[in-house]
Amino acid sequence: MNKRLHVFVLIDALGWSILEGRNFLQDELRFRRPLRTVLGFSSGAIPAILTGVPPAKNGHWNLFYYDPNGSPFKWLRYCDWLPDAVLNHRVTRRVLKEMGRRVLGLGPSFECSVSPRFLPWFNWVEKRNLYEAGGTIGAPSIFDRLKEHGVKYRVYSYHHSTDPEIVEQAERDIRERRADFFFVYLSEMDLFLHNYFAETGKVEAKLNWYQEKLRQLLTVSRQVNPEATFTVFSDHGMTPVENHFDLVAEIGQLRLNMPDDYLAVYDSTMARFWFFNQSARTRTLEKLQSLHCGRILPDAELKELGIFFPDRRFGEVVFLLNPGWLISASDFNGKGWMPVGMHGYHPDDAYSDGVFLSNQEPPVPVEGVADVYFCMQQATDGAALGASLCR
Numbered sequence: 001m002n003k004r005l006h007v008f009v010l011i012d013a014l015g016w017s018i019l020e021g022r023n024f025l026q027d028e029l030r031f032r033r034p035l036r037t038v039l040g041f042s043s044g045a046i047p048a049i050l051t052g053v054p055p056a057k058n059g060h061w062n063l064f065y066y067d068p069n070g071s072p073f074k075w076l077r078y079c080d081w082l083p084d085a086v087l088n089h090r091v092t093r094r095v096l097k098e099m100g101r102r103v104l105g106l107g108p109s110f111e112c113s114v115s116p117r118f119l120p121w122f123n124w125v126e127k128r129n130l131y132e133a134g135g136t137i138g139a140p141s142i143f144d145r146l147k148e149h150g151v152k153y154r155v156y157s158y159h160h161s162t163d164p165e166i167v168e169q170a171e172r173d174i175r176e177r178r179a180d181f182f183f184v185y186l187s188e189m190d191l192f193l194h195n196y197f198a199e200t201g202k203v204e205a206k207l208n209w210y211q212e213k214l215r216q217l218l219t220v221s222r223q224v225n226p227e228a229t230f231t232v233f234s235d236h237g238m239t240p241v242e243n244h245f246d247l248v249a250e251i252g253q254l255r256l257n258m259p260d261d262y263l264a265v266y267d268s269t270m271a272r273f274w275f276f277n278q279s280a281r282t283r284t285l286e287k288l289q290s291l292h293c294g295r296i297l298p299d300a301e302l303k304e305l306g307i308f309f310p311d312r313r314f315g316e317v318v319f320l321l322n323p324g325w326l327i328s329a330s331d332f333n334g335k336g337w338m339p340v341g342m343h344g345y346h347p348d349d350a351y352s353d354g355v356f357l358s359n360q361e362p363p364v365p366v367e368g369v370a371d372v373y374f375c376m377q378q379a380t381d382g383a384a385l386g387a388s389l390c391r
Helices: 042-051 074-079 090-102 142-149 163-175 188-196 200-224 247-252 278-289 299-304 369-390
Strands: 006-011 031-035 064-066 122-124 153-156 181-186 229-233 243-245 262-266 270-275 294-296 317-321 325-327 354-358
Touching: 006 200, 006 369, 031 369, 042 142, 042 369, 142 153, 142 181, 142 369, 153 163, 163 181, 163 200, 181 369, 188 200, 200 229, 229 369, 247 262, 247 278, 262 278, 270 278, 278 294, 278 317, 317 325, 354 369
Parallel strands: 006 181, 006 229, 153 181, 243 325
Antiparallel strands: 031 354, 064 122, 229 354, 262 270, 270 317, 294 317
8 A cells, every 4th residue: 555645844934924925836735824823932833833732731932941949050050159251251151052962961952042140040941852752841742643653754853954955865765755754844944034034035045945945845755655745834934123122231220130139031032030029020020011112921811822831930020022123132142143033922923923835735724833733643643544554
């Protein structure tokens, strides 16, 4: 029996707004719609895709979370006497990054994006490779399901190769029918759009490259199996950056001390706070409420968005910037990088929508990124059935 072949391609940051008005594989992938993303970044959206449940259920949202007792960097508290010139030096950060990846078990994606002075109060959520069975912490992923059902599958990601190398390897493996289920993660569009979102010609050329490579991959898939399913999707879109705000300096004017009074993690589009006395809480909230570049997200909204954690590990208070605004010197952006495109805004932002493109009608209504999981789930069940019939 010629078992059906399934190919799922995740292109990081490919937004619905980017494809609107463009004939991107329109003739082949006729089932097309925008995907509502998860508030936050790929660290929350991709686990939702892989598990079918929101961050509050799968345990993955932002990368750093408050965990002073479990922090793998607790020992750094004994280095608190070192001046910032040493503790915050780029060489120190590089050493800590490699130590986190190779010694402390924080996984291949760990980045020292929080000041080493405050690392002893934080932990890192992606300790395992998301693209392997057992990679998600709070819910089983599609790779757990594939393994459980005995389906032969292949996964490709930035952990091992560049986008061109991934496409070439996936094409070879499909041609040789090395698996029945292929998950191809192409990540380089994200950084490209951060840097060149406003340059139409460069964006057009980049999309043409992806279109050519995907068309070739689809052609090979059909040669191997005429019934092959082929689905392209993304985790979020990209929003043009129009304004910058130095939130770090604004909060610094309060003359509060970290970590005695509070802790904060400044992501590109949001700030997350933990407080250790009422005065720090009151003064910080008053400051945040006076700003026009963003707003504090109430608990009711966090619950509605699927990102509410009762233990407040990801923040007692979450301050989200309005679409198009950027924290000018965040823990993740640094001081030298000024992207022209950014994601991590509220899902209501139209630019934030991802995409779903397929050559077959999805088995369930596809509205949000987590719904992609159920398309992959059906493919898994079909592949498992085909395998059992072949045996």
